[in-house]
Amino acid sequence: MKQVLHLRVNGQAHELYVEPHKTLLEVLREELDLTGTKHGCDLGECGACTVLVDGTPILACLALPIELQEREITTVEGLAHGAELHPLQRAFAELNAAQCGYCTSGMMLSAKALLDRETNPTREKIRDALAGNLCRCTGYEKILEAVEVAGREVAGRK
Amino acid sequence: MTHVIGTPLAKIDSWDKVIGAAKYADDMSLPRMLHARILRSTIPHARIVNIDTLDAEELPGVVAVITGRDVPIEYGILPSSQDEQALCVDKVRFVGDAVAAVAALDPETAERALQLIHVEYEPLTPVVTMNEALDETRDAIHSSAHADHHNIHKMVALEFGDLDAGFAEADYILEENYFYQGNTHLALENHSALASFSPDGHLTLWSSTQTPHYVHRALAKTLELPASRIRVVAAAIGGGFGGKTDPFSHEIVACKLAMLTGRPVKITLTRQEVFYCHRGRHPxxxxxxxxxxxxxxxxxxxxxxxxxxxxxxxxxxxxxxxxxxxxxxxxxxxxxxxxxxxxxxxxxxxxxxxxxxxxxxxxxxxxxxxxxxxxxxxxxxxxxxxxxxxxxxxxxxxxxxxxxxxxxxxxxxxxxxxxxxxxxxxxxxxxxxxxxxxxxxxxxxxxxxLPIYWNQMPHSGVIVKVDRGGGVAVFCGSTDIGQGSTSLLAYIAAEEFGIDVRDVRVITADTDLTPVDLGSYSSRVTVMTGNACISAIRPLKQKILDTAAEKLLVPAESLSFRDGEIICEDDDARRLKWTDAIALAEAKHGTLSGTGSYKPPKRAxxxxxxxxxxxxxxxxxxxxxxxxxxxxxxxxxxxxxxxxxxxxxxxxxxxxxxxxxxxxxxxxxxxxxxxxxxxxxxxxxxxxxxxxxxxxxxxxxxxxxxxxxxxxxxxxxxxxxxxxxxxxxxxxxxxxxxxxxxxxxxxxxxxxxxxxxxxxxxxxxxxxxxxxxxxxxxxxxxxxxxxxxxxxxxxxxxxx
Amino acid sequence: MLRLPPFEYHAPRSIEQAVNLYAQFGGAAMFAAGGTDLYPNMKRRQFTPQALIGLNGIDELRGIVQDNGITIRAGTTLSQVASHPILQSQYSALATAANLVSTPQLRAMGTLGGNLCLDTRCNYYNQEFSWRQALGFCMKKDGEICMVAPGSSRCWAVSSTDCAPVVVALDGRVRLVGPRGERVIAASDLYRDDGILYLGKERDELVTEILLPPADGTKSVYLKLRRRDSFDFPILGVAAALRFASNGEIANARIVLGGVGSRPLECVESARLLMGQKLTRELIGAAAEAAWKPARPLDNTDSTHSYRKKMTRVYVARALEALSEK
Known part of the structure; x- marks a missing residue:
């Protein structure tokens, strides 16, 4: 049975009318048309659907929106500040860290949570933070570089 | 002179990817769109005795159910291997083989309807290992038309030079057996296809495919439509690695269901289905x-x-x-x-x-x-x-x-x-x-x-159009699977015309709009589309140079394209802005465009x-x-x-x-x-x-x-x-x-x-x-x- | 896209409400905490409950409290367990185990209580509905026989929780609250050697707290065998906890294996060998040998069962070596 749901996504409040078994992934993609959040397995096995809830990376495919009503949800569409890209977005594009682009949203959101805590993480810390996001194209090398470069830019802004 | 080629630049399509705006096939939806699912065989090898779809058809929300009888024409990527059917008619050949399909108002209903399709199988001995395949007492998987011998699909033997003499010359001979296990592409994006059929008989398919041209041909064959009324568009592709180079059952099924229902139909495979579609590394x-x-x-x-x-x-x-x-x-x-x-x-x-x-x-x-x-x-x-x-x-x-x-x-x-x-x-x-x-x-x-099917036509074609505003549009059938083939065309056009990469638009992978490119496989794209692009641009450049030369009163050979200008190398005071040069050329020659194509050298x-x-x-x-x-x-x-x-x-x-x-x-x-x-x-x-x-x-x-x-x-x-x-x-x-x-x-x-x-x-x-x-x-x-x-x-x- | 089956959703605000709600549904409901284990199973139709009782809104299920020992409320997330300074310093095996569960995202969602109650796993069971239909269903869900041991009358699905062997090794207890009131049981009694009825609690009882005794100098370690350094469940987990007397002799020892049976497997013989002894290379070898014998992994997880059995000896030895160096 459908229920009224209040979700706050990328700073915008939404009132929705959905069934409680719809996951956050389905609601983002199919109700809000925020298709930047991807899905590779629907079972929590790839990280493609990673979004932030109050700044923490979680998997949209295993989250119930009904439990996230008072939380701040951030998707890839909410990474940029107006027309200004987040340093991660710029670094991922400029350093070729996004090949097919399918893991990119989730990868950048995991990285954002890390850089929000720490702007100059070691490679080991980056690896640990991004170990829940599979990529099949890049071999991760350029992703590591992009996170480092973005971290320096974030630090510079602070 | 080079200012683009050899430079580490961002891909032109990266920007859409980092803001989540790139549209992969499953990101698309159309008004009145139906959601389809495919019922797959649960038995590795069996004859299909009967398929009863009545219960599924009666489920509220189900709009259409089809079986192999609705799309029986055989297809396959190679002309010599036309051994697949979009939905199996007489036999299933592996767990995961497609048997029937449902289109419904929502994905949950389509999924439920699959459970209401009753298939009666007559199991055959499965052939699982290579040794079993060599055992002629086991059932043949295909008819003799599709195999060299029983379950041997293909046999070849070639000898170049004198092998015996070679071994006779050897001081040391080593023999050994090796095995390389099969594995799969595992692109992060599961295959997805969205089909739409218009009342005047035009079919459009958006799909995660590396080879829209070959899908185009397979659709024309299996759906018995003129190719001229089919449009295949490769959506943004979430990884390929070869896994999206065959025409697939779900692509044909989405189209057939769209034709039958008059509504757009989308099929997105689950991860398990992608494993079944496979086409990965041979063991x-x-x-x-x-x-x-x-x-x-x-x-x-x-x-x-x-x-x-x-x-x-x-x-x-x-x-x-x-x-x-x-x-x-x-x-x-x-x-x-x-x-x-x-x-x-x-x-x-x-x-x-x-x-x-x-x-x-x-x-x-x-x-x-x-x-x-x-x-x-x-x-x-x-x-x-x-x-x-x-x-x-x-x-x-x-x-x-x-x-x-x-x-x-x-x-x-x-x-x-x-x-x-x-x-x-x-x-x-x-x-x-x-x-x-x-x-x-x-x-x-x-x-x-050589192309997949025998023909004398180009492997890659490019159309270049120069707009009087200074923008260049490059049209090519190639598909970017993340490697950067779309950007490559922009780099080449920017290099050749001496303009900024951002002034180049690239339109790709659309069988209505772009000339044929055979697809993203065999590492062919850089060499073939790149050469086609150059061959489209060079005559166009000459036209522009000739008109510029007339204007500047210098020989055309002394002119070159550089940093948004046409400049006389002997006297750099003699120069024309790129847009002015285009205006002159367009005034003289009419709309500025060029076509180019590439065919590899004949070397077989x-x-x-x-x-x-x-x-x-x-x-x-x-x-x-x-x-x-x-x-x-x-x-x-x-x-x-x-x-x-x-x-x-x-x-x-x-x-x-x-x-x-x-x-x-x-x-x-x-x-x-x-x-x-x-x-x-x-x-x-x-x-x-x-x-x-x-x-x-x-x-x-x-x-x-x-x-x-x-x-x-x-x-x-x-x-x-x-x-x-x-x-x-x-x-x-x-x-x-x-x-x-x-x-x-x-x-x-x-x-x-x-x-x-x-x-x-x-x-x-x-x-x-x-x-x-x-x-x-x-x-x-x-x-x-x-x-x-x-x-x-x-x-x-x-x-x- | 794989989707959840429909259900009613209830969000109680207290443990009492949660337990009462569960009772009202008479077995047709399930508790849901982090959902990281439950929802994949629901998407594959291992479970299709009429109602979910969501525990995430219950404040009294969250937090870590230092008392005589330490009490971790069941709804505490695995990432909170992994990063808690007291757990890291005094109960380090638990912080380690929590930090080795799956991925950062899953640890931020999954809870300690959920990990302790993790459904047993088997690669004949953790598959989509159509896959199980192709094989024929197994006794754990919809079928009659065990696919990995067809002659057996029981289910051999594998306990795959990282935290359970540690909590058992640390002499932990768990508080259960049900419609008949509450009780505290030893963590080892939370498990049964059966792939289906793997929990030693009633279905209507909720794990609310994990109670660890004072560390009292106990050193602990957790080692995990898996193919990749992320995502993967343990195909062998070794939790070892030792308390040394002032003379250097071992005063208390527990070694518990995960991933090799339907419940955490306690190496009683190894512990017996260690008690009252000093930890020498020879003793480590003997204890590892004793641990290796009872481990009976079957061919229903990643890697081969003979390899997993072999690794028991190596990993137990390495766990003890790590403790001797601590």
């Missing part, structure tokens, strides 16, 4: 016999392969030939015999995955060479370098070498890894950890020299089967792997990979590095963990959790070197980069493991239990090896004897 059993002189010089090579093809033909005929084609393009081989065979089994069909049919024999060959080098006491790097093929020569099997930078590639990785000093010399502070280094090489084509040798392996040029790669092996647990850690790649001129080094690093990643995964495993005919682990692929924590650091030969066939001297760098990685790892612990693992994946088993054998004083012990007795045909070309390596008779 290949190999037997190698190689003769060499005491200094290691090869005198003869005999290579036998057996491919486990799975249930359908797919690219399999080509795959079979590929397991024998490229052994000759790295080292000088004066006599070569190849026997290949592909069998049908009741498992998901295999096809092309990154390196298509060549990583398996390369694995065997490079380990074989390592063994020979060890036996003869030769340094594995210096040994290989002595017998590398020369530029502008031919191989014994009639392949043309234009440029080969392999020697320099070996030098790069050997120097960087301090290979000579450190091989057999590495020690770890932890006693159970042993460290070693291994080297291997490889080569791959820059595009298949004088024998049947010579079309596979032919290419405008070959890339080369050398790899050194450093591994540590835990002798108590058998765990292998790849500590570092050095990889040098000769991909010709790097048009954008950032993208070439990306291809190298991605190839290394996939090679390490295939070497250590990726595998398609079955229990009976059922896939053991069709999920992203159970099919093991490297996480960020498992990936070793990669040091990449680009060796930029200037190849005459390539646009600006480019060759390929997307597949070749994978090839040397698995054998380099296997060779490094030998260096570390003295055991040979002659099969993939190299798992910890195999390491321990080999160490136990070694301890017991037996052959310290895990790998296939023998090769099945199979009816390979008599070989076709082919005379090598004039400029191929010759066997020098030194004995007798």
């Amino acid at each position: 290949v059993l190999m037997w190698v016999k190689m003769g060499v002189r005491n200094d290691g010089e090869p005198t003869a090579l005999h290579f036998r392969t057996m491919l486990d093809g799975g249930a359908y033909g797919s690219y399999g005929v080509a795959s079979t030939y590929y397991t024998g084609a490229l052994q000759t393009v790295t080292y000088k081989i004066p006599a070569y015999k190849f026997e290949g065979m592909r069998v049908f089994t009741n498992k998901p069909p295999c096809g092309p995955k990154r390196g298509h049919g060549t990583p398996q024999p390369r694995f065997a060959l490079e380990i074989h060479l390592d063994k020979i080098a060890r036996h003869l006491g030769l340094d594995p790097a210096e040994y290989r370098k002595r017998f590398i093929v020369d530029d502008k020569t031919k191989t014994v099997n009639h392949l043309t070498i234009t440029t080969c930078g392999l020697r320099e590639c070996i030098d790069k990785v050997v120097d960087a890894s301090d290979f000579h000093n450190r091989i057999s010399n590495l020690q770890s502070p932890i006693s159970s950890l042993k460290t070693g280094l291994g080297l291997a090489c490889g080569s791959y084509l820059s595009g298949a020299g 040798g004088p024998y049947k089967g010579s079309g596979v392996g032919v290419s405008p040029s070959y890339s080369y790669a050398a790899c050194v792997a450093q591994v540590s092996v835990d002798t108590e647990t058998g765990q292998v850690r790849v500590e570092k990979i050095w990889l040098a790649h000769d991909g010709g001129r790097a048009l954008n080094p950032l993208l070439v590095e990306g291809q190298v690093e991605g190839s290394v990643y996939m090679g390490v995964g295939e070497a250590l963990m990726e595998e398609m495993t079955y229990r009976g005919g059922l896939h053991k682990a069709p999920s992203l959790l159970d099919y093991k692929s490297l996480t960020m924590n498992d990936m070793p650091p990669v040091e990449t070197f680009l060796v930029e030969t200037n190849d005459p066939e390539g646009p600006f001297g480019a060759k390929e980069a997307g597949q070749g760098p994978l090839l040397p990685v698995p054998p380099a790892i296997a060779n490094a493991i030998y260096d570390a612990i003295g055991v040979r693992i002659d099969e993939t994946p190299i798992t910890p239990d195999k390491i321990l088993k080999a160490l136990e054998e070694k301890e017991k004083g037996r052959a310290a090896r895990v790998g296939p012990k023998n090769f099945p007795n199979a009816p390979y045909p008599e070989p076709l004897h082919v005379e090598p070309p004039e400029d191929a390596p010759r066997l020098e008779r030194k004995k007798g």
Whole structure:
């Protein structure tokens, strides 16, 4: 049975009318048309659907929106500040860290949570933070570089 | 002068990807769209007795249910293998074969309806292993029209030069069996297709496909529509690696359902279904016999392969030939015999995955060479370098070498890894950890020299349009799967016209709007679309130059395009703005556009089967792997990979590095963990959790070197980069493991239990090896004897 | 896209409400905490409950409290367990185990209580509906026989929780609250050697707290065997906890294996060998040998069962070596 749901996504409040078994992934993609959040397995096995809830990376495919009503949800569409890209977005594009682009949203959101805590993480810390996001194209090398470069830019802004 | 080519620039489509705006097929929806699902066989091999769809049709929300009778026409990627049906009519051939399809108002209803379709099967004996496929008492999977013999899909045998003489000249002959396990592409995006049919009979399909042109042809055939009324558009593609190069059942089914219901229909596969669609790396059993002189010089090579093809033909005929084609393009081989065979089994069909049919024999060959080098006491790097093929020569099997930078590639990785000093010399502070280094090489084509279906038309076409506002639009049928092929066209146009990359728009992969390009496979895109693009631009440039020359009162030859201007090289006061020059040219010539196309040089040798392996040029790669092996647990850690790649001129080094690093990643995964495993005919682990692929924590650091030969066939001297760098990685790892612990693992994946088993054998004083012990007795045909070309390596008779 | 089956959703605000709600549904409901284990199973139709009782809104299920020992409320996330300074310093095996569960995202969602109650796993069971239909269903869900041991009358699905062996090794207890009131049981009694009825609690009882005794100098370690350094469940987990007397002799020892049976497997013989002894190389070897014998992994997880059994000896030895160096 459908229920009224209040979700706050990328700073915008939404009132929705959905069934409680719809996951956050389905609601983002199919109700809000925020298709930047991807899905590779629907079972929590790839990280493609990673979004932030109050700044923490979680998997949209295993989250119930009904439990996230008072939380701040951030998707890839909410990474940029107006027309200004987040340093991660710029670094991922400029350093070729996004090949097919399918893991990119989730990868950048995991990285954002890390850089929000720490702007100059070691490679080991980056690896640990991004170990829940599979990529099949890049071999991760350029992703590591992009996170480092973005971290320096974030630090510079602070 | 160059300002774009050779520069590390962002891909032009990266920006949409980083803001989440790129539209992949499953991101699209249309008004009134229906959601479809496919019912798949739960039995590996059976006759279909009856399909009852009545209950499903009556479920509220179900709009249409179809079965094989609705789309019975056979198709397949190769004209010689038209053995698939979008939905099976009489027989199912693997667990996952498509049987029926439902279109419903929402995905949940479509899913529920699948459970209400009742299929009655008459099971047949499943054929699961290659040995079972050779057993003629088992049921045949296909009719004799689709197989060379019973469950043998394809048999080939070719002999180039005098093999017997070659072995007679040898001082040392080594024979061994190898096995390369099957694995899959595992693109992160699951395949998806959205079809729409308009009342005037136009069909449009948006799909995650690497080959819209071939899908276009398959749709015309199976749906019996004129191709002129079908439009196939490749959406943004979330990874391919060869997994989206066949026309797929779900694409045809989405179209058929759209035609029947008059509503748009979308099918997005689940991860499990993608495992079933597969078309990935063939498991290949190999037997190698190689003769060499005491200094290691090869005198003869005999290579036998057996491919486990799975249930359908797919690219399999080509795959079979590929397991024998490229052994000759790295080292000088004066006599070569190849026997290949592909069998049908009741498992998901295999096809092309990154390196298509060549990583398996390369694995065997490079380990074989390592063994020979060890036996003869030769340094594995210096040994290989002595017998590398020369530029502008031919191989014994009639392949043309234009440029080969392999020697320099070996030098790069050997120097960087301090290979000579450190091989057999590495020690770890932890006693159970042993460290070693291994080297291997490889080569791959820059595009298949022949198209999938026989024709004389171009392989790639480009239209360029210049707008009076200064913008350039490039139209090409090529599909970008992340490698950057769309951006490449923008770089070339910007380079040629001397303008900013941002002033170029590229429209690709749309059979209505763009000229045909055969697709993103066989590493063909850079060379073929790049050349087509140049050939579209150059005459157009001449028109613009001629009008500019008239205006500036200088000879056209003195003018060049630079930084948004046309400038006289002899007198740079004489210059015209790019937009002014266009205005003049358009006023004189009318709308400014140009077309170009590319067809590879005709180089096939004088024998049947010579079309596979032919290419405008070959890339080369050398790899050194450093591994540590835990002798108590058998765990292998790849500590570092050095990889040098000769991909010709790097048009954008950032993208070439990306291809190298991605190839290394996939090679390490295939070497250590990726595998398609079955229990009976059922896939053991069709999920992203159970099919093991490297996480960020498992990936070793990669040091990449680009060796930029200037190849005459390539646009600006480019060759390929997307597949070749994978090839040397698995054998380099296997060779490094030998260096570390003295055991040979002659099969993939190299798992910890195999390491321990080999160490136990070694301890017991037996052959310290895990790998296939023998090769099945199979009816390979008599070989076709082919005379090598004039400029191929010759066997020098030194004995007798 | 794989989707959840429909259900009613209830969000109680207290443990009492949660337990009462569960009772009202008479077995047709399930508790849902992090959902990281439950929802994949629901998407594959291992479970199709009429109602879910969401525990995430219950404040009294969250937090870590230092008392005589330490009390971790069941709804505490695995990442909170992994990063808690007292757990890291005094109960380090638990912080380690929590930090080795799956991925950062899953640890931020999954709870300690959820991990302790993790459904047993088997690669004949953790598959989509159509896959199980192709094979024939197994006794754990919809079928009659055990696919990995067809002659057996029981289910051999594998206990795959990282935290359970540690909590057992640390002499932990768990508080259960049900419609008949609450009780505290030893963590080892939370498990049964059966792949289906793997929990030693009533279905209507909720794990609310994990109670660890004072560390009292106990050193602990957790080692995990898996193919990849992320995502993967343990195909062998070794939790070892030792308390040394002032003379260097072992005063208390527990070694518990995960991933090799339907419940955490306690190496009683190894512990007996260790008690009252000093930890020498020879003793480590003997204890590892004793641990290896009872481990009976079957061919229903990643890797081969013979390899997993072999690794028991190596991993137990390495766990003890790590403790001797601590």
